Amino acid sequence: MGDGVVLIDEQNRITLFNQAAQELTGLSEAQVLQHNYAPVFAATPTIGQMVERTRASGQGQSVSEESLNLPYRSVPIRCCCSPIWGPHGHLEGVALVIQDLSYLKKLEDEARRNETLARLGGLVAGLAHEVKNPLGGIRGAAQLLAKRFANSTEVTDYTDVMIREIDRLSRLVEQLLTLGAPPTPQGTPLNVHKVIHEVLALLGTELTDKEITVRLEIDPSLPDVRGDDDQLTHVFLNVIKNALEAMPGAGQLTITTRMETDFHILRSRRAPAEPPSQRANPEEPAAAPGKFLRVEVSDTGPGFPSGDTHQFFEPFFTTKARGSGLGLAICERIVASHGGVIRAENRRGGGAVIIVHLPLVGS
Secondary structure, three states: OEEEEEEEEEHHHHHHHHOOHHHHHOOOOHHHHHOOOOOOOOOOOOOOHHHHHHHHHOEEEEEEEEEEEEEEEEEEEEEEEEEOOOOOOOEEEEEEEEEEEEEHHHHHHHHHHHHHHHHHHHHHHHHHHHHHHHHHHHHHHHHHHHHOOOOOOOHHHHHHHHHHHHHHHHHHHHHHHHHHHHOOOEEEEEEEHHHHHHHHHHHHHHHHHEEEEEEEEEEOOOOOOEEEEHHHHHHHHHHHHHHHOOOOOOEEEEEEEEEEOHHHHOOOOOOOOOHHHOOOOOOOOOOOOOEEEEEEEHHHHHOOOOOOOOHHHHOOOOOOOOOOOHHHHHHHHHHHOOOOOOEEOOOOOEEEEEEEEEEOOOO
16 A cells, blocks of 8 residues: 555554555554554654544544654655454454655645746746846946946946846846746766766865865766756756855765665655656656666755755745845756756754755666
8 A cells, every 4th residue: 555554453552564654654564563653653643642532432533634743854644543343343443544645745836836937937038038138238338337447446346346246137037047947958868977076176166165075975887867968067066056055164065876776755756757748758768666866965064944945946945145046946947857856854963965866867
């Protein structure tokens, strides 16, 4: 079954803890079997209350939405509790059925985000031309002014500010265009490790200046992914720069790559595979279990503020004083266009980690 099933006997002992329940809670059957159920769900009082009400009334109980609180994370669930009757009408125990709603929440969030991006894309497409042309004229006038008064330090200082801010606005317009309608990836075989090394080379001076040590835990023998070099370079450049900004002093940047073998992690976060008619290459099969490359970029900074880390991928959400809130939103759009998933988490030992899953060639 895809839902977690937990059977509890008269003595409150767990007698069955199926595979889905183990994946949901992170506990093995050996850890909980024949043990009291209460410690397992201690952080979610609603479940204990449902069990007690079912015992007292002999009637099933259900809750349409609740949070299953686990160490380091909270999972949205739907839960029902049913009595188990013996052959002589004796209540022998209860059965809990727990449905993970993470995937449904993911779809709802995606639908809401896509609706927002669609409106934004239409607005940006109409305004981009009107904004970029005047910006180009203003920039040209500032350059001419700087050239004419090259001997005036005061004028040069002002024109430098003007040109710098105009360039910042131009980049913002380009980001909005990418966010509203990201270009279709080329989809050629690509070595992710090569992309990562190139990004680290681009940021070499910044790494040295900030005294950041880089730790690579990568496996060069891993297969290629199918992706766009420029777009994935943009993703990892943005992710790594964010990690560096989270470590203003000395720190450690760790990049790890490996095959993703637990497809259940992806299944709860990834939209259904696109039909062949909507894929870039219709002859290419949809992604399958065990066909993803996992890239982790972690830092030793303060980590993400407490709360739902999904909000960091929302357009215009930022915790930076001068951030646009578009960087991670664009990264998510690019990764999704590659058939992958990107998510953010806090590390148990401190710091933050961005995890990117990309489908391998042939997946």
